[in-house]
Amino acid sequence: MTRPTATLLISCPDRQGLVATIANFIYSYGGNIVHADQHTDFERGVFLSRVEWQLDGFNLPREIIAPAFEAIAFPLEANWEVHFSDEIPRLAIWVTQQDHCLLDLLWRQRAKELPAEIPLILSNHETLRPIAERFGIDYHHIPISSQTKAESEARQLDLLQEYNIDLAVLAKYMQILSTDFIDRFPKIINIHHSFLPAFPGARPYHRAHKRGVKIIGATAHYATVDLDEGPIVEQDVVRVSHRDEVADLIRKGKDLERMVLARAVRLHLQHRVLVYGNRTVVFS
Template sequence: MSQPVHALFLVSAPDQPGLVARLASFFYAGGLNIIDASNHTDIHAEGGARFFMRLVVDLAGLSTPAASKALRGSATRGALETAFGELSASISADWSVRYTDVVQRVAILVTKDPACLYDLVLRQRAGELNCEIPLIISNHPTLEPVAESFRIPFVCLPVTPETKQDQERRLLELAAQHHVDLVVLARYMQILTAGFLEAAPPVINIHHGFLPAFQGAKPYHQAHARGVKLIGATAHYATQDLDQGPIIEQDVARVTHALGPEELTRVGRDVERVVLSRAVRAHLERRVIVAGRRTIVL
C-alpha cells in the first residue's frame, strides 16, 4: 500500500490579524485537508512582530472537483503553488514547499572521525532520517572502508591552501552531479569559503560545545583544563562567519572532575551524534525556518 503524499509548507510573514484563518481557508476552499499545523509569532523580531507557520497538507484532495474549481481548472502541484504564491504575496509572506514523495539527497563530508558518519548512516538505514545518501566526501582516505561497508560511493578530495579553490569547485560539481539537496559536515575539519557556501545547497555543521567556546584544536583538552561541568554540542547552518550560523539544535551532558580528556571526548561524541542527527532530521522534515541569524524550529 502506497504512502499518502503530503505537501510541507513553510510560511513567514509580518504578523497581522487573521493569518491562520486565511491560510487554513485557502486549503479548505480546495478540499485539501491540513493534517498538521504549528505556528509561532516572534514579538521580538527586528522590524516588528513576525509570524511563522508550518503546514502539512494531504494532497489526496487534489483529485477532487473542489480542488479543480479552486485552482482554476488545473488541479496540479504547479497550480497549487501558483495560487498559494498569490495568497502569500497578498500578506507579504515568504514561503516554500516540499513534497514527501520527493526524497531529499544528502552528501556527508568527513575527515577522520567516524562517529557522526556511522550515526547518520545507521539512522538513515533504520528509517529515522528520510533521505538518500548518494555519496560521502572526505579530504582524507581514512573513512573509505566505512563508506564501502555501507556500499555508499566515497570520493577523496585532498586539500591544501594552494588547491582549496579547485577542491571546492570539485565539491560543487559532485553536489550538482548527484542532485544533492543538503550537505552535512560530520566532523569535516576544513573551513569552507564564502564562495562555496553561496553556491552550495544548505550546509549543516556540528560544533563541539556551545558556540563559540573552546574553538580550535583539542577542545576537550581545553575543557578538561578549565574543569567544565557540562559537555555540549551545537548544530547550525554554516555561513561565511565561522561557527556563527543560525543554530538548529543544542544539547548537553553533565560531567565531573573525575573524567579525563579521553572520557570527555567520548561523552562529547555521544552528544554530537545526537545533536547532529536531530538537526538533520528537523531540516529534512521541513521544520526549520531561518530568520536572520536565528532559526524557528516548528
Template sequence: MVGPTAILLVCCPDQRGLVAKIAHFIYSHNGNIIHADHHTDGVADLFLTRIEWEVAGFALGRSHIAEAFETYAQEQGLFPRPEEVRWHLDFSDRVSRLAIWVSRQDHCLLDLIWRQRAGELRADIPLIISNHDQNRAIAEQFKIDFHTIPVNPDHRVEAEAQQLKLLQTYNIDLVILAKYMQILSPDFLGQFSQIINIHHSFLPAFAGANPYQRAYVRGVKIIGATAHYVTQNLDQGPIIEQDVVRVSHRDDVTDLVRKGKDLERMVLARAVRLHLHNRVLVYGNRTVVFA
C-alpha cells in the same frame, strides 16, 4: 494512516488574520489540515508557521500548488511587504539526496548511514567526500561513492571547484559536515548554502578548534554538541539542535571526547531529521523548530 502530505513554511511580517487566510486557501481547495504550528516573534514583529495537509483529495495538483498560493496571497493582500516574505512548499514523500563530508573520524558518518538504512532518515546518501582516505572502507561497505579531495590553503579554490562539481553531478540537496573539520569559503557558500555542521561544544561556548581541551582547562561541569547551518561566520550559523551531558573533575580530556561523541551523533541525527521533515524555519541568525 495518512498518506503523502504537503508542507507549507511561511515567515512574514505579522498581521491579523494570517492563520485564517492561509487555512482558507487550503480549505477552499478541499484540503484537510493535519498539523498546524505557529509562532510570533514580537521583537522582530514576525509570524512564522508550518502547515501540513493531506495531498489526497486536494483539488490542486502538486505542480500547481505553489503558483496558486502565490496568486492567492497577492489577491488577498496576505503579504503587504512581499520583499520581507519567505515561504517554501514541499511534500512529505520527497526523498532528499545527502552528501556526507568527513575527515578522519567516523562516528557521525556511521550513525547517519545506519539511521538512513534503518528508515529513520527519509533520504538517499549517494556521496561521501573527504579530505582523507581513512573512511573509504566504510563507503565501500555500504556501496556509497567516495571521493577524496585533499584540502590545503594553496589549492583550496581547486578543491572547492571539485566539490561543487560533485554536488551538481549527484544532484545533492543537503551537505552534512559530519566532523569534516574544514572551513568552507564564502565563494563556496555563495554557490551552495544548504549545509549542516556538527560542532563539539554547546555554542556559543568554545567555538573553533579543540573545544574539549579548552573545556577541560576551564573546568566546565557540562559539555555539549551543537548542530547548526553553516554560514560565513565560523560556528555562528543558525542553531538547529543542541544537547549537553554532565562531566566531573574525575573526567580527563579522553573522557570528555568519549562522552561528546555520543552527543554529537544524537544531536546531528536529530538536526538532519528535523531539516528533512521541513520543521526548521530560519530567520536572521535564529531558527524556529516546529518539533
C-alpha cells in the same frame, strides 16, 4: 503506505488574520490539514508557521500549488517554500577522519529513521573509504590545501550538482568552507563539538577541561560564512566532573555529537526548521 502530504513553511511580517489566510487557501481547494503550528516573534514582528495537509482530495496539482500560493504570499512579503512528503531528499555526507557521526547517520538511514537517500560521501582523506564501500556509497577523495582550495571546492560543487544533492552534512569535516562556496550551496548542516556559543573553533574539549566546566555539549547548526555562528538547529548537554580528563570529555562528547546531528538532520528532512535572521524556529 502513508498518504502523501504537502508542507508549507512560511515567515512574514506579523499581521492579523495570517492563520486564517493560510488555512483558507488550503480549505478552498479541498485540503485536509493534518498538522499546523505557528510562532510569533513579537520583538521582531515576525510570524512563522508550518502547515501540513493531505494531497489526497486536494484540488490543485502539486506543480500548481506554488504558483497559486505566490499570489497570496507576495502581498504578505513572505518567505516561503512547499515540500512534498513523497519526494526523497538526497544527502552528501562530508567527513575527514572521524567515523562516529558518519556511521551513525548511515545506520539510521538504513534503519529508515532518516527519510533520505545518501548517494555520496566526500572527504579530504582516504581514511573512511572502506565504510563507504561497505555501504555501497560513492566516495570521492578531494585533498585540500591553501594552494588548492578554490580548485577543490569547485570540484566539490560539481559533485553536488552531479549527484543532485539537496543537503550537505558536515559530519566532523574539519575544513572551513569558503564564503563563495556557501553562497553557491547554502543548504549545509554542521556538527560542532561544543554547546555554542561557548568554545567555538578548534579544540573545545581541551579548552572546556582547562576551564573546569561542569557540562559539555554539542551543537548542530546551518553553516554560514561566520565560523560556528550559523542558525542553531539542535543542541544537547551532558554533565562532567573534576574527575573527567580530556579523553573522557571527548568520549562523552562523541555520544552527544551523534545524537544531536541525527536529530538536526531529521528535523531538516521533515521540514520542521524555519530560519529567520540568524535564528531558527523548530516545529518539533
